[in-house]
Amino acid sequence: GNSVTQMEGPVTLSEEAFLTINCTYTATGYPSLFWYVQYPGEGLQLLLKATKADDKGSNKGFEATYRKETTSFHLEKGSVQVSDSAVYFCALMNARQLTFGSGTQLTVLP
Amino acid sequence: DADVTQTPRNRITKTGKRIMLECSQTKGHDRMYWYRQDPGLGLRLIYYSFDVKDINKGEISDGYSVSRQAQAKFSLSLESAIPNQTALYFCATSDWGGTGTTDTQYFGPGTRLTVL
Numbered sequence: 001g002n003s004v005t006q007m008e009g010p011v012t013l014s015e016e017a018f019l020t021i022n023c024t025y026t027a028t029g030y031p032s033l034f035w036y037v038q039y040p041g042e043g044l045q046l047l048l049k050a051t052k053a054d055d056k057g058s059n060k061g062f063e064a065t066y067r068k069e070t071t072s073f074h075l076e077k078g079s080v081q082v083s084d085s086a087v088y089f090c091a092l093m094n095a096r097q098l099t100f101g102s103g104t105q106l107t108v109l110p
Numbered sequence: 111d112a113d114v115t116q117t118p119r120n121r122i123t124k125t126g127k128r129i130m131l132e133c134s135q136t137k138g139h140d141r142m143y144w145y146r147q148d149p150g151l152g153l154r155l156i157y158y159s160f161d162v163k164d165i166n167k168g169e170i171s172d173g174y175s176v177s178r179q180a181q182a183k184f185s186l187s188l189e190s191a192i193p194n195q196t197a198l199y200f201c202a203t204s205d206w207g208g209t210g211t212t213d214t215q216y217f218g219p220g221t222r223l224t225v226l
Contacts, residue, residue: 036217042220046214049214098215100152100154102151102152
């Protein structure tokens with residue numbers, strides 16, 4: 001079956017620090033991979049996606065590369081801001097369904 | 111105006127009561143979904159619908175039912191609520207672009223349901 005494993009949180013960083021949130025997956029076939037972000041009190045918003053191996057998704061300074069050989073899709077940002085504080089979810093799309101990781105809470109301190 | 115709306119935003123009810131959560135969308139998408147979110151478990155799919163006449167069970171459909179009243183409306187019902195159905199419920203929509211494309215799902219703001 002399909003599954004997504006995310007780095008457990010919570011993660012606390014100082015402003016301008018480098019961010020990595022690890023994500024690995026198990027799936028049959030060739031899934032598409034996503035990162036969603038959930039700000040406090042809101043629904044999930046698509047942050048970035050990648051649809052095939054070696055694709056890099058990017059948005060708002062965040063990046064993730066689809067690595068088939070390591071079945072990973074790690075999220076990175078070079079310099080986080082206080083406004084990046086949120087919960088981040090890794091997800092895969094396979095057989096018409098999205099499977100989510102458990103989420104990683106990020107807090108950025110000024 | 112929000113593209114995906116959910117009502118109510120918060121609801122407290124008692125064990126055994128029937129509850130309906132409603133979702134409406136103005137994005138013109140054919141596909142709609144219901145998820146529940148529990149702390150530490152991410153989101154899990156309850157039901158999904160690819161058009162008005164197509165309803166499918168997701169990972170955790172037991173204890174829930176749905177109705178797709180129109181392309182824009184998708185309701186989730188709990189026929190007899192129980193405390194372990196206390197969770198945050200999200201509706202989502204997507205539009206399939208054709209063979210070889212990937213759905214992107216757009217989420218509503220969520221409904222916080224508490225069953226006492």
